[in-house]
Amino acid sequence: MSRLMNLIPDIKTVVQIALLALAIPAASSFAASANLEAGKKLAQPCQACHGADGNATQPIYPKLAGQYADYLARALTEYRDGNRVNPIMAAFVEKLSDQDIKDLAAYYSAMPGQLDDLDGRMKPE
Known part of the structure; x- marks a missing residue:
């Protein structure tokens, strides 16, 4: 054994x-299969809330830069299809194609992120 x-x-x-x-x-x-330049153009309206560099300065808006592309694509698809409910996001994503979503997700995931986690801040019991 x-x-x-x-x-x-x-x-x-x-x-x-x-x-x-x-x-x-x-x-x-x-x-x-994603086009970063197309994603950059599509991201222009996103800058108002999520920042020009994808790193929102207001805590109520998520930071998109550096996130996983598949996570971003899923979130955008869920907003577009009504599986995630947010009236503001729904208005922005309702006309995005699957390719548009891939392009946006790839664009933001390729940007340097300022993501934060709890690594090193959790005290062991």
Whole structure:
């Protein structure tokens, strides 16, 4: 039994590598089908709330720069399709095509972000 327990870290490593290998082609195919210049043009109205560089200065507006492209695309799609309800966002995204959403998501994800997390700020119990 202890021999099997010793193998668990190795199995976890193999699984993590396999998952990473599966994720890389998906991320690169998303980026390959997006047009950053088109995204930049589409992002002009977004600047009023989310900032010219995608890093909103008001805490009520999310920072878009540096976010994962697939997350941004999903959020925009959900706003457009009514699965996320926000009247302000709905008005901006209602006429976006799937390609427009990919372009916007890729544009913002490629920008340097000022995202913050709790890394190093959580005190262990």
